[in-house]
Amino acid sequence: MRNDTSRSEEGATGPVRTAVRTIGRVVGDLIAISLWVLFLTLAFLATGWPRWAFYALLLVGVGVYVAVTAAWID
Amino acid sequence: MSEVHTERSGQRRATLRDRIGRGLDRREFLRTVAGGGYALGMAHWIGVDDFLAAGDDEVPVVTALVRDDPADPWSIRERTERVPAAWYAAVEKALEINDLLSRVGFTGYLGSAVVPGDFESGTATVSVGVSSEGHSVNELLGELAEGVEIDVETFIDVDDIGDDSEASEPRLGYPGTDGRVPSGVACETPTSLATLGPALYHPDGERRFFVTADHAFDGIEGSTEESLSLPIGGDDAAELGTVARHHPVADVATVEPTGGIEPTNRIDAPSSPRVRGQFTKFGLATLVARDAELEKVGAMTGHTVGKIQGIDAVTCFTDDFCRRGQLRWGGEMDLTDGDSGSVSYHRDPEGEADDVLIAGFNNARTWWPGQSYVWGVGAYRLTETHGYHF
Structure with missing residues (x-):
């Protein structure tokens, strides 16, 4: 009985809120990374920099983004 | 243990x-x-590898539609040219991204254009115009997914052909002995004055038209008096014809000749250029790569010359729809009320001395600080969407 109550309370608040927050974070990540890819593409179109630099900056940018935003999340 | x-x-x-x-x-x-x-x-x-991994070879690209026989408008053929593959890949990708941006249409997006670099650099820039009023990056990100409309309130439409008649006198044209009148002179709709373009052709039924800016007919579309006439001094005017079709998005109106005067492919400039065809989108890109200039003859400002500032541009700030396939060139002083309907052109690099190819129409200009150019629909766009050609 006690078990049931705690489970339904969890269902109404905890997991739902966590799920919404997680989805929000994932969507935020996707938008931020999309803009980064678009920005890099336009920059490399305009400059003609080499291919390796594109992929290096692409991944370094994602790494930096995750490292910086990880501090905000918790 | x-x-x-x-x-x-x-x-x-x-x-x-x-x-x-x-x-x-x-x-x-x-x-x-x-x-x-x-x-x-x-x-x-x-598809970043399309341009990041492009080779050093050359690729053929269609740069113009040109008449085999200068006197026969139905003899147009595609002309191909070889360009560096890296440059082609960069321009092609920039065109794709420009199109993608205009379709996402995020809040604050007012328009964008592609500016190809020179052949050696193998680059291309996408220039994006964004309204800066009150849109934080956060808002922009939030609305990116929703695709909200564009705020146009701060822009006023100055492109009405007004009655600031104390300005200079329009250039008048007179039909020659052959009953033809050149492009670049004034023409009159029942309500306003514009510039007459060179003869425009449509392959369906091999028809030829007079042509001018569609907005010169603002307010009288659908009425029975949609006529175009040629002012010839005093209050006299010669009849040119009646409107065959309005193309409000391209801002072009085609006029069926009815008055005995025929459209011609001559332009009323000092060298009396002869229109031999038109540039394609990539033809315009090669002009930018070569830093070439365009010319135009307007009824009010006459003959002017200027650099191309962007091709395949999208402009969303004058109406509640976006205009695609626009050409930006010159400066805002190159166009005034009454010059709409004129064409921009460049010498045909492979033709005779007075042969020119059309780049596009001139229908509006910038009126806000920071930018200065004339814009109008590219000839290639008119061919793609409606089938007309010069």
Whole structure:
């Protein structure tokens, strides 16, 4: 009985809120990374920099983004 | 024995604590891997390798539609030219991204254009116009997914052909002995004055038309008096014809000749250029790569020359729809009320001395600070969407 109550309370608040927050974070990540890819593409179109630099900056940018935003999340 | 057991359980507890500590790192690790994978996937979807990995060879590209026989408008043929593959790939990708941006249409997007670099550089720039009023980056990100409309309130439409008649006198044209009147002179609609373009052709039924800006007919579309006439001094005017079709998005109106005067492919400039055809989108891109200039003859400002500032532009600030395939060139002083309907052109690099190819129409100009150009629909766009050609 006690078990049931705690489970339904969890269902109404905890997991739902966590799920919404997680989805929000994932969507935020996707938008931020999309803009980064678009920005890099336009920059490399305009400059003609080499291919390796594109992929290096692409991944370094994602790494930096995750490292910086990880501090905000918790 | 018991000592060993305690030691073990201590180790177990330590690894568990480490794991909890590392849990955060693992989440970061997962986000980095997932984010990196998504970034690579998106880069692949955009097709960055198309231009990043382009070779050093040359590729053929159609740069113009040109008449075999200068006197026969139905003899137009595609002309191809060889251009560096890296340059072609960059311009092609910039055109694609320009189109993508205009379709996403995020809030604040007012328009964009492609500016090809020179052949050696193998580059191309996408120039994006964004309204800066009150849109924080956060708002922009939030609305990116929703595709909200564009705020046009701060822009006023100055492109009405007004009655500032104390300005200079329009250039009048007179039909020659052959009953033809050149492009670049004034023409009159029942309500306003514009510039007459060179003869425009449509392959269906081999028809030829007079042509001018559609907005010169603003307010009288659909009425029976949609006529175009040629002012010839005093209050006299010669009849040119009646409107065959309005193309409000392209801002072009085609006029069926009815008055005995025929449209011609001559332009009323000092060198009396002869229109031999038109540039394609990539033809215009090669002009930009060569830093070439365009010319025009308007009824009010006459003959002017200027640099191309952007091709395949999208402009969303004058109406509640976007205009595509626009050409930006020159400066805002190159166009005034009454010049709409004139064409921009450039010498045919392979033709005779007075042969020219049309780049596009001139229908509006910038009126805000920071930018200065004339814009109008590219001839290639008119061919793609409606089938007309010069």
